[in-house]
Amino acid sequence: MSVIINSPLFGILLTLVAFEIGVLISQKFKYSFLNPLLIGNILIVGFLLITGISLESYNVGGDYISVMLSPATVVLAVPLYRQIQKLRQFWKPILAGIFAGSLTSIGCVIFFSKILGLSNTLMLSILPKSVTIPMGSVISEQIGGIPSVTIIAITVTGITGAVTAPAVCKFFRIKHKVAQGIAIGTASHALGTTRAMEMGEVQGAMSSLSIGIAGLFTAVIAPLLTAL
Amino acid sequence: MRIPLQLAVIFAICIAGEVLHRIVGVSLPGNIIGMVLLLILLCTKIIKPEHISGVSGFFLKHLALFFLPPSIAIMAVGDDVLSKWPLLLFLCIALTIITIAMGGWVTQFLVRRQEYRENLALRAERLAKRAAAKGESSGGKP
Numbered sequence: 223m224s225v226i227i228n229s230p231l232f233g234i235l236l237t238l239v240a241f242e243i244g245v246l247i248s249q250k251f252k253y254s255f256l257n258p259l260l261i262g263n264i265l266i267v268g269f270l271l272i273t274g275i276s277l278e279s280y281n282v283g284g285d286y287i288s289v290m291l292s293p294a295t296v297v298l299a300v301p302l303y304r305q306i307q308k309l310r311q312f313w314k315p316i317l318a319g320i321f322a323g324s325l326t327s328i329g330c331v332i333f334f335s336k337i338l339g340l341s342n343t344l345m346l347s348i349l350p351k352s353v354t355i356p357m358g359s360v361i362s363e364q365i366g367g368i369p370s371v372t373i374i375a376i377t378v379t380g381i382t383g384a385v386t387a388p389a390v391c392k393f394f395r396i397k398h399k400v401a402q403g404i405a406i407g408t409a410s411h412a413l414g415t416t417r418a419m420e421m422g423e424v425q426g427a428m429s430s431l432s433i434g435i436a437g438l439f440t441a442v443i444a445p446l447l448t449a450l
Numbered sequence: 451m452r453i454p455l456q457l458a459v460i461f462a463i464c465i466a467g468e469v470l471h472r473i474v475g476v477s478l479p480g481n482i483i484g485m486v487l488l489l490i491l492l493c494t495k496i497i498k499p500e501h502i503s504g505v506s507g508f509f510l511k512h513l514a515l516f517f518l519p520p521s522i523a524i525m526a527v528g529d530d531v532l533s534k535w536p537l538l539l540f541l542c543i544a545l546t547i548i549t550i551a552m553g554g555w556v557t558q559f560l561v562r563r564q565e566y567r568e569n570l571a572l573r574a575e576r577l578a579k580r581a582a583a584k585g586e587s588s589g590g591k592p
Contacts, residue, residue, distance in 0.1 A: 238515075270525065277522065277523070280522060292480065293509060296481060297502070300492070304499070322556035344534060352549055370523045377521040380517070382542060387550065400561050404557040408553040409553060412513060433482075438482075
């Protein structure tokens with residue numbers, strides 16, 4: 223048994239199988255809350271809990287896939303490049319929109335944490351929840367949060383964005399393709415972007431553009447607002 | 451380009467981003483610097499999108515897969531976090547929706563205002579041209 227668990231291929235195989243089952247289920251039932259990432263997460267956590275295999279053993283292989291987050295972020299430049307005309311045309315509204323979204327996210331976390339009596343550490347941990355994982359975990363560490371809690375908050379936020387984005391845009395009458403993409407990317411980083419890409423190339427590109435800029439704004443705003 | 455070479459290019463850009471972050475001290479994370487680097491290479495036509503389409507297509511198509519392993523860290527959180535999970539879950543979901551609405555509204559308002567102004571300017575220009583043309587043609591008659 224330990225031979226299997228100690229192989230990096232175990233974690234990789236488990237991840238691939240769980241993800242593909244997630245994709246199959248989400249394609250078959252078409253409910254948007256049945257997100258492949260959410261299903262995959264539940265399957266893997268369930269499997270590890272039932273078999274008693276530790277998170278460390280899983281990560282021997284899981285880390286190989288996590289490493290690929292970096293190249294996966296880098297190639298987001300491709301859809302961005304295809305839409306560079308739109309960025310040049312609307313750069314002022316785009317920057318203003320991303321700034322407004324980031325400020326809203328951070329401000330609301332602080333406001334509601336104080337009202338609901340959340341501990342300071344937890345508040346700081348979920349503060350960068352709208353930022354992409356590699357940026358958010360660094361910001362969390364800098365301001366005094368717990369990075370692993372931040373990663374989960376970011377994932378939940380991303381799934382929420384991926385699941386609800388079309389309905390939220392419809393409900394709040396956000397119809398312009400550029401505005402839809404910016405809103406989704408600013409609120410729910412690369413995970414929301416996966417859904418934005420399904421909505422259209424413009425939305426996908428605007429969403430992937432927002433990821434880095436929202437992260438940058440958050441990295442600057444968060445320490446300032448928490449100092450108040 | 452063949453797939454191994456495409457991968458090599460993308461990984462090299464990742465490492466360049468990491469180097470700029472760690473050694474030069476650019477405050478953005480390495481992968482975001484890498485994204486900017488690739489964008490610059492594309493804009494300057496040093497790399498064409500079709501050169502790396504095999505690898506970029508693969509990563510973009512299966513983007514969510516790469517978030518799955520980090521999300522499993524949810525198993526390792528302490529009791530102090532676990533006891534607050536309904537509240538944290540509610541906050542994350544509610545605030546995501548508020549953020550989408552706010553970011554979307556502000557962007558849409560400003561984009562539409564800009565489009566409206568550009569349209570007005572375009573129309574004014576056309577009217578001016580037409581008036582000028584009219585003026586010329588009537589002015590030419592004795």
